[in-house]
Amino acid sequence: MNGIFRFLGETVLQIFEKLGRGSYFLVLMLGGVPEVLKRPGLLIAQVYSVGVLTVALITISGLFVGMVLGLQGYTILSDFGAEQTLGVMVAASLVRELGPVVSALLFAGRAGSALTAEIGLMKATEQLSGMEMMAVDPVKRIVAPRFFAGMLSMPLLAAVFSMIGVLGGHGVGVGMLGVDDGAFWSQMQASLDVREDILNGIIKSVVFGFVVTWIAVFEGYDCLATSEGVSRATTRTVVHSAFAVLALDFLLTALMFGDF
Amino acid sequence: MHYSKSHATWVGFFVFLGIGALFFLALQVSNLSSFDHGDGYRLVARFENIGGLKVRSPVTVSGVRIGRVSAIDYDKKTYQAVVEMKINPTYDTLPADTSAGIYTSGLLGEQYIGLEPGGAEEYLQNGDQFEYTQSALVLEEIIGQFLFSKADELKKTDEADSQ
Structure with missing residues (x-):
């Protein structure tokens, strides 16, 4: 009995300890802003490996998600004779939900895990301590550029995902199933609002980019400096990111689109 | 750590693509292009x-x-x-x-x-x-009115039949 309570207490304390370390780490990273501004080359190299290399994955996934939305939406909407509103359905679900959420999940799997593994391996092979010995702050030099690169890339990736998805839905709906082209776009334009839908979607993707990259770099920096530690940290990055994205998505949706 | 010129080009292309996608969403998908509700x-x-x-x-x-x-x-x-x-x-x-x-x-x-x-x-x-x-x-x-008028009609025809 005593053991259970001790286990529970230790777990809770560990969680709070980790949250504390993570928040302190975030403050340190924000202190790296001048360093990143002074050396934009660091940021460009990271935007390449975090953002550019994810574009292909995002494009292909977005295309297929949009096509599936077009196909499924058409089947259901044509039951009500409302296949004209297919564009609204495809665009609204992509811009509001699927664009930010799915691209954040893909981003966590493709870029987040790579960030954790890279930083974790640097720690395991004592490259980070080596930099400290040379009076180079690894948080500012290694971690901060990766963090800001992730934050910058995520909204752009989500926008690409939504755009390709809408085009994919258009290809299936208008090209294959014969929905009217004009109705597809005009109904979409009439129902979607720049501030209500597009801007809220961008805000979501910024928040997701922040959270996912933060988790990724922190897990890498905080991992046990062994090969097993790195592998565990990488797994934790993907799992915690997915969890955080889905939970935050519910909160943000309730705040943005809920009536309270 | 080092970045090459081609990387910089790709990053530029990526940023351009992302911003282009945002413009596409704002102009083609939503109602920004249609009539501005500010004036009028x-x-x-x-x-x-x-x-x-x-x-x-x-x-x-x-x-x-x-x-x-x-x-x-x-x-x-x-x-x-x-x-x-x-x-x-x-x-x-x-x-x-x-x-x-x-x-x-x-x-x-x-x-x-x-x-x-x-x-x-x-x-x-x-x-x-x-x-x-x-x-x-x-x-x-409308449905209610239609039903009432239909009922009236039926009543009238019934009365006409019984007479």
Whole structure:
């Protein structure tokens, strides 16, 4: 009995300890802003490996998600004779939900895990301590550029995902199933609002980019400096990111689109 | 750590693509390109029943959108709905006896205000009120009326048969 309570207490304390370390780490990273501004080359190299290399994955996934939305939406909407509103359905679900959420999940799997593994391996092979010995702050030099690169890339990736998805839905709906082209776009334009839908979607993707990259770099920096530690940290990055994205998505949706 | 020129080019391409996608979403997917609701002159119409009309619903003449509903209020003295709409200043030649009606686009589509121009010499000015309005048709009321008239008809034919 005593053991259970001790286990529970230790777990809770560990969680709070980790949250504390993570928040302190975030403050340190924000202190790296001048360093990143002074050396934009660091940021460009990271935007390449975090953002550019994810574009292909995002494009292909977005295309297929949009096509599936077009196909499924058409089947259901044509039951009500409302296949004209297919564009609204495809665009609204992509811009509001699927664009930010799915691209954040893909981003966590493709870029987040790579960030954790890279930083974790640097720690395991004592490259980070080596930099400290040379009076180079690894948080500012290694971690901060990766963090800001992730934050910058995520909204752009989500926008690409939504755009390709809408085009994919258009290809299936208008090209294959014969929905009217004009109705597809005009109904979409009439129902979607720049501030209500597009801007809220961008805000979501910024928040997701922040959270996912933060988790990724922190897990890498905080991992046990062994090969097993790195592998565990990488797994934790993907799992915690997915969890955080889905939970935050519910909160943000309730705040943005809920009536309270 | 080092970045090459080709990496920088790819990053530039990526940022361009992302911003292009944002523009696509704003212009092609949403309503930024259509009529800006910031300016325009104001007209007021009073209806007995506005049905499912909402703020931002379109205002049309002969099917062409010339403005949007900007506010909907309820007048507690006259028990009427007060609908305020903003009309694009390009279309400033609506006759003073123009009538406003609430219609539905398609069977299940959204509701909009249709304006029917009259024959007066003067034009509607900013803040003017429509003289003639036609409320939204409520489906339940129409069905109810139809059923009652049908029942009356049946009663009459029954009476005629029994005589």
